[in-house]
Amino acid sequence: MAHTQRDMEDAHSPAVRYRIGGMDCAACAAKIEKAVARLPGVTQVGVSALAGTMVVHGGEATRISAQVTALGYTVDDEAQASSHQEHSHHDHADHSHHDHAHTDADDHKGHGHSHAPLGDGSLWRTPKARLIAICAAALLVAHIVVMNAPQFGQWPFLVALLIGLVPIARHAFAATRAGSPFSIETLMTISAVGAFLIGAAEEAAMVVLLFMVGELLEGLAAQRARAGITGLTKLVPDVALIDASGALREVPASSLAPGAVIIVRPGDRIAADGVIAEGESAIDEAPVTGESVPKTKRPGDRVFAGTINMDVVLRIEVTSRAADNTIARIVRLVEEAQEAKAPTERFIDRFASRYTPAVLVLGALVAILPPLLWGQDWDTWIYRGLAVLLIGCPCALVISTPAAIAAGLSAGARHGLLLKGGGVLEGLRRVTIVAFDKTGTLTQGRPVVTDVQSFEDNDTRILTYAAALERGSSHPLALAILDRVDAAPIPAAMATRVIAGKGISGVVEGRNVALLSPRALDDIVLSPIQESAIAALNGEGKTVSVLTIDGRIAGLIALRDELRADAIPALKSLKMQGIKAVMLTGDNRLTADAIAQSLDITAYAELMPEDKSRLVRSLQAEGEVVAKVGDGINDAPALAAADIGIAMGGGTDVALETADAAALHARMQDIPAMIALSQVTMGNIWQNITIALGLKGVFLITTIIGITGLWPAILADTGATVLVTANALRLLRWRVRG
Missing domain, CATH: 3.40.1110.10 (Calcium-transporting ATPase, cytoplasmic domain N)
Structure with missing residues (x-):
């Protein structure tokens, strides 16, 4: 059974969760992770660029904040007061506050980019954007000066170069002191200084400008991925209507407590999870579940926050606080899942930690060997060696997996498929047999x-x-x-x-x-x-x-x-995917055989919970990768024994908290859909890896043979990162078929 973020927390307690501003890519996350891990008292740290979060076990909050700030990022002070296990409503429902632009005090921080929404005009008023504008203006002035007074040589370009390079170099130094000597800032600083020394100041200044623009674009792409799931919180209205002595009164939705009764008019979004106390109406659940047809709900039926009342006025008894409604819990659990690294992501991280120093060595060899051994021109080969350093930035490679995993998890959550971590999302594609509970699952x-x-x-x-x-x-x-x-x-x-x-x-x-x-x-x-x-x-x-x-x-x-009406189509979908199905039930043999015969699957009947667990292990011993699907209560031993445990439930606590994955809306078609999502996501990851390494390989060769130089090198790095992230974001458009 895959390990969740919660498993890691249990190992070292307490854990504190921070929101980090300014992370552009996974390389940024790795740098922060390594720096914080070196602090006294810190026993474990995990950073997710896509979730924009950091979870730290141990250590002093002030030292942690200072270390992260020194690297050029911001820390959400409010998150420091809350335990990772006890998320506040503010933590998860008010992301617009957390994802703020940097303050003026951060004007010259190399990573200080905006978290404004795409297309928001405020983006261009952020410190990062202002620094880019100043650098570009200085570069333009330098061009004009040199055109009219060539005797100044490359010195006017030094001003433009320093405007952009000084904050980058400062963060390179901070990263090196914190244990990350091979950061992109280090490679950038070496390349720019080297280019200036060999007389390529104009090109060095342009490369620094392109680097900053690239960072801004990477930040936008990361922000878009981060918003993939947190956008769900915007579905819940800010206010609710209550009946105050016969008159309707608006109250903040965040103030609603279990037991309160709210009034929901036709066309209004429901402000809280609850049970219908009075009225019968069609409820449009498409914003939450993706279901295209509204469902008729009657007194006693559960309704979700964020869904839309279609027909008549309803009185709804609230069953959970705003911080604990279905959407808030889905967002929280998906963020936790995004923080837990997938096996492929861990492999890529290990690969990148060796790849970057290797590229640094290669750059040095390209710069030194041809002049030393064959008497080639030093300036030419130093220039090419510096370009190799820029090509060596691992950003695109390192982001290739977490971007796809985060988008896949978000796409699944939008359709009621809650997968607890990248390991679960990866593991589903290897499933060879699905063991179903009978009552309430197949029936x-x-x-x-x-x-x-x-x-x-x-x-x-x-x-x-x-x-x-x-x-x-x-x-x-x-x-x-x-x-x-x-x-x-x-x-x-x-x-x-x-x-x-x-x-x-x-x-x-x-x-x-x-x-x-x-x-x-x-x-x-x-x-x-x-x-x-x-x-x-x-x-x-x-x-x-x-x-x-x-x-x-x-x-x-x-x-x-x-x-269930969808049982036979779902099993047919699994069969088309090459996956077998069996039924495990405590029911009598006659009933089990009759149901199994109509489904054309094998039935194991009259089983106690421990028998189901034993059967799962027996299937695993035969070489099968088993996914167990049940209600999350009496199937708990079998869910724990399976390679992937999937709880079926209508957004209940059990469905959300038990097993590795949950089909929140209890649709049979969700099981083959989860497996299909896993296959699509893994395909996307390999596309990303191919793009990242392929582009670097092409530009490495063309740089060494002299076809491309510094500008194309930095464009290759930024372009690959943006391409990889954009490719991963395609997963947000994924839909459940059938």
Whole structure:
């Protein structure tokens, strides 16, 4: 079973969660992680560029903040006061506050870029943008000066170079002191200074300008990825209506407590998770679940914050605080999942830690060997060696996996597929067999009347007499009979009494009526036709009740927990993906076999929870990669034993907190959809790796043979990072099929 962020927290407690501003890519995250890990008292640290967060175990908050700030990033002071296990509403519902632009005090911080939304005009008023504008203006002035007074040589370009390079060099020095000597800032500083020394000051200044523009673009791309899931919080309205002595009054949605009753008018978004207390209306859940058709909800039905009331005024009893509504919890858990590194991401990080020093050595060899060994021109080969350093920046490679993982997790969450970490998202594509629970997963979870057979009366009378006896009972079989009668008039039953272990009896319309199990018929003799009918229904896995009138058998009512409408299509989808399916159930063999036969899968019946776990391990011993799907309660041992445990639930605490993944909206089609999402995401990751390494390989060769230089090198680095991130963001458009 994959490890979640919560598992890591349990190892070292307490953990504090910070929001970090200014991270452009995973290389930034690695630099912060290494720097904070060196501080006294810090036992564990994890940084996610895509989530914009840092989780630290141990250490002093002031030292941690100072270390991160020294590297050129901002720290959210408010997050320091809250434990990672106890997220405040402010932490997760008010991202617009956390994702702020840097203050004027950060004017010259090399990483200080805006977190303004894409296309927001305020972007160009941020310190980073102002620094870029000043650098560009200085470069333009230098061009004009040199054109009109060539005798100044390259010195006018030094001013433009220093405007951009000084903050970059300062952060390179801070990163080196903090244990990251091979950061992009270090490579950039060496290249720019080297270029100036060999007389390429104009080009060095242009490269620094392009680098800053590239960082701004990378920051925008990272921000877009970060907003992929947190945008869900904007679905919940800021205010709610309550009934105050007959008058409607607006209150902040954040102030609602469980038990409060809110009024939701047609066309309004629901401000909190709750249960309908009064009214029946169609609810548009598309913003949360992706379902295109509104669902009719009645009193007693659950509704989610952020969904839209379509028809009539509803009174809804609030069941959770704003910080704990379904959307807030999904956002919180997805952010935690984005913080946990996937296996491929860990491999890429290890590769990059060796790759960057290797490129630094290669750059030095390119600069030194040709002049030393073959008498080539020093300036030419130093220039090419400096360009190799810029090509060596690992940003695009390091971001290739987390960008795709974050986008995949966000896309899944938008469709009710909660995957707890990149490891789970990667692991799903390797699943070879899915073990399903029966009740409530493959079936509806409640019995329905399937057959009514009359021997001496009409079917309607059989049902209405049975309903008369069962009226007022909360037993599932009684509710099924009452539901089947629907609008038909039900006669009154007198002197009803429950016969322990047998059934129920009473007087209906002056006749002695009883609804009994076949084993409780005592002296009543079944005819061969009646015996055959009961045996046939039992053979189909149905529960049979016998209705007697005045001591004679009048008819049979058969009930069964029927298949969900989407069970067969979902299993067909799994089969098309090359994945087998089995059913594990505690139900009796006859019922299990009947259900399994209609689904064309193998059934294991009459299992205790520990038996299900044993069977999962048995399948694993045969070489299968097992995904276990259940309700997250009695299936807990099997969910834990499986390679991937998937809880089915309608946004309940159990579904959200149990297992590795949760199908929040309890749709069978969500299981093949999860696997498809895993396959698409892994395909995207390999595309990203190919783009990152392919572009670097091409420009490395063209630089060494003299076709390209410093400008194309920095464009290759920035371009690859933007391309990789943009490719990953395509996953946000992923949709569940079927």
